Amino acid sequence: MSELKVLPRRRVAEIKEYHPPLGGRGGLRLDFNENTIACSPRVREALASVTAEAMTLYPEREPVEALVAAELGVRPGQLVLTNGVDEAIHVLFGAFLDEGDELLLPVPTYTMYEVYASATDARVVMVQAGGDFSFPRESLLAAITERTKVIAVANPNSPTGSVVGREVLLEIAARAPQALLLVDEAYFHFYGETVMDLVGKVPNLVVARTFSKAYGLAGLRIGALAASEDVLRWVRRVLSPYSVNALALACLPAAIGDKEYLNSYVAEVRAARAEFERAVDGLGVRRWPSEANFVLVEIGAKHREFATAMHERGILVRDRSNDPGCDGCVRVTIGTREQMRRAIEAMRDVLTELKETK
Ligand SMILES: Cc1ncc(COP(=O)(O)O)c(C=O)c1O
16 A cells, blocks of 8 residues: 555644543543543433434534523523533634634643644643642733733643632733633532623633533533624534534433532532542642642652552542643542542552652
């Protein structure tokens, strides 16, 4: 066979390959910030009631979109459902980032912003957070230029768990009227603060939400993007009308309807987070305060060995050492209190073992 003579776009050839470690994930999954138990049983019922005939139809997202809009307190025209927040980021960047534009990113942050920026011809401008990972307000404001077109802020942020207040977000939106401010609220439920109520009032504000985390539907791939009609008009131009599949659409009303399930899962994770943070402090391991369903801990030079040894004990954690400013750091997803007690026990053993093999 002869060789392929076709090259990808230069930017695509330059992107670092991103392969999240999805294979062989048996054991306690504290590596992807998913729900660590199961989705609501009502979702299982909704799934079971999908008929074979229904599967033959192209999915119709509008009725469910209207339901989600009502749930989030925005108008139906101010919301689109997407194939996870990942697709929301992809289409938003695709619709707005042109050659010569800048995407402004406080880092460390969610990896996919940079990946999807590389599918455009925009330049990525990164602003490093300080050692405490608090939001780099001043340096971010100073980095805004007339070319800034999108500013992406995960709130709470991943992998740090840190948050930024509403006043600062409003300040950023006001200081960059030529840019969209994407506030990615993937971990909203574990935090409780939102700027969703400002959608439509702040013209350049875009808010993303996912059903992958607290709702436990990562496998169904559903997210939502809320913004003024003027912004979403352009997003809809590049969004596939069928990217949210029929099974996801069939399940979403049940997921949203089961408040009891959602509230009890979130309450359990919050209690587990507080207990886990105290236990990490007890181990003498540095950690950063988190408002999400994960905690970033500093393991030091042996971060890789730590993650491997945890895996050998049946607990998956995520080495984040390659993230900007995160040398030696590992991210641990928070599940239930019982799961986190197992994690702490394993951490204690592994850390002792690693100390002995200095
Ligand atoms: C900040 C942030 N945004 C978005 C996502 C992806 O969400 P989804 O599963 O809806 O694509 C993640 C997943 O880890 C995340 O951490």
